[in-house]
Amino acid sequence: MTSFNIVSLIRKKREKQALEPDEMCYLIQQFSKDAIPDYQMSAFLMAVFLNGLDDVEAAALTREMLHSGVIMNLSDVPGTKVDKHSTGGVGDKTSLVLAPIVAACGVPVPMIAGRGLGHTGGTIDKLESIPGFDVNLDLKRFVEVLKKHKLVLIGQTDEIAPADKRMYALRDVTATVESIPLIAGSIMSKKLAEGMDALVLDVKFGSGAFMKTRKNALQLAGKLVSIGEEFGKRTIAYITNMEQPLGNNIGNWLEVREAVECLKGGGPEDLMFITHQLAGTMIWLGGEAGSIDEGIERSQTVIRDGSAIQKFREVVQEQGGSTDCLDRPDDYPSASHRFKITASRSGFVTKIDAYTFGMAGVELGAGRTIKEDRIDPQAGICMDVKIASEIKEGETIARCFTNKEVATDKVRQILLDAVTISDTRPDIPVLVTDTVTRDGVTPWNS
């Protein structure tokens, strides 16, 4: 491989010029093998943060991070493998519901998921609240379970995209995390390593998401779709609103419990709407439906006929988890402390700040402030209202669960401040605003 002068590459990006693919490859390869110092990489990352990466550069970056580790070969597994990724939000347990649905429809779902950080939860932490559930299967077992059940759910392994892991650690301490092309490269290098054939993305914006605005979410979705398609994988992204928590429950076991309710035919409207939309798209991409709408119908059918919850039970059992808690959720051990948030006036709920609820969840023990924090599976919050709910003074807004000696009054006050009650009933927020495909952006109502 040609070698390049690292300072010249940093300078090029500093001057808003695009790096050639072989220049980007060289940079990432050298970084992967410790051949360039962190201080040069961090200067480059800040230049990327401020000056961006075009689609060709982002694809080159992703390719090198992908090739820094193992790339799964799932050609042995029959069918079109389809995965889903969410950029993360508060109360977002969609993956837990849609993965069994899609697999039950015959589309293999090879899911390598993440852990929660800050105000957002992670699928892997949620699964670990199921006693015995093993998220650390090796890659051989990963393929076996996928072959057998068309579904497997594991956490990141050190073998997948190690360059991304190293780069993320550096970004974390140099204020270069929130860069759209870097986030896109990080997500896609890990997803591409799974060996999937197509991908559905849920790119969230709003208080409870990492992207605060629809505009930023659209930018990120555009980059993700562009990278996916560049690698020959059909990639479709939905832009979804995360101003209020998704569904009713926040916290690991509480979210699994809610997901199980969904799989049994219950579950809140907003959560089921997104679940069916994403699942329907995955089923269509997987070739088990002729259109997204037909995919949505199939998604609804496998809930009605019980095959979705059965699929989840199967996989939980296969991965060592106890199905008792799925069958008798009330028997799950409860948190030692609980307290309620009640309305201080009557009216309509006009705002539920998702970020604050997410951070309150962390405070109660459901999340992490730093990567090393331990998670309490029982901790969390159950919401009794959504935006546009009518409520009377003294009625319950939310119930909090914790095993920590937390400052109850403080958490209560923070949550009360995060909920606005007014005299007029607001519109129910639009949940999906746009679809992003290789053909561009389509606003939802068009």
Add this chain to the structure above:
Amino acid sequence: MTSFNIVSLIRKKREKQALEPDEMCYLIQQFSKDAIPDYQMSAFLMAVFLNGLDDVEAAALTREMLHSGVIMNLSDVPGTKVDKHSTGGVGDKTSLVLAPIVAACGVPVPMIAGRGLGHTGGTIDKLESIPGFDVNLDLKRFVEVLKKHKLVLIGQTDEIAPADKRMYALRDVTATVESIPLIAGSIMSKKLAEGMDALVLDVKFGSGAFMKTRKNALQLAGKLVSIGEEFGKRTIAYITNMEQPLGNNIGNWLEVREAVECLKGGGPEDLMFITHQLAGTMIWLGGEAGSIDEGIERSQTVIRDGSAIQKFREVVQEQGGSTDCLDRPDDYPSASHRFKITASRSGFVTKIDAYTFGMAGVELGAGRTIKEDRIDPQAGICMDVKIASEIKEGETIARCFTNKEVATDKVRQILLDAVTISDTRPDIPVLVTDTVTRDGVTPWNS
């Protein structure tokens, strides 16, 4: 001192926000004592490169770099101490001429100067071409010599602004050198450490300078003046044109020789114009003239009456140098190889690219590509023309001197290409375009 979260400080600058003085102080202090890693500093430096520093931030940065080392106390030395700094150019030996002039007028000049790098030369390298001249006086001797002669000329010491030295080393390998506030902070922290009371700056722009445009030079001058005045030092900057080399000679001994000619009443017009302007300003700032114009008159007088060259001889002798070469420059050993560049057509010289002449000087042995390169005092170029000179085909444009086996034909061709000869006589370039003071910018002709 309050402590701050480094990542938050990097993020603040990344978001184009201004750091508070105590935040900037903390950052530089922690960097100085190795308490923050280089990778965080380099991310910060890139954010500064791309988002800038306001005047308050630049002053705070300068203050901490200044206080990272020794700050000279010259209160023992009577008079208003005035120094000069040039941002560097090709053939710029002005300091060698004006320092003795100003000292001969009774204004103490405590000069700590730099070395050359790339296409530009450095005062210290030039002085070292004088046999025996010691630029490494300790700071005690520095004060002694200044007291005795009102003039002392030394190189950077490790005791002066060590944080600047460390930061420069990091900037050098992370493509963050050419940042106006960082350059300003670096220059001013070293100048303020000398203990001077007032400062005259020559901020050059054009092919042979670091700032390529008048606009950038004005920005840098503005920042330098703002920092100087913030520290209570009268600071005046001239913006000067460096499209063609200054004076006739490029190379260390060749430039000393030309400076000596100037001090003896000769010397080329452009060089003497700038010298008298800067010297006159220094003499006025030092309180030995009632106006800049009167300062210029005094500057001319000390050349005419021989006291300027006498001052230079005194200081050379005091610092261990041989005055033989000043008195009989023809006896200075000559380079082993010499060759001429001659005009390929008749006409008027319309362009002499200073950068190319500077780099040709490096090729001949007069400069450095990297800091560790050794300098050949004899190597260099003597120009026989300036822009607007009339020349006939076959007449000499320049004479090259070297002790290296250089590719003569290559250097000849490069230099020929750097000189344009046309049919029409061009205007003589304006040498000084603006004056920058605490009151703002004054274009030269106003």
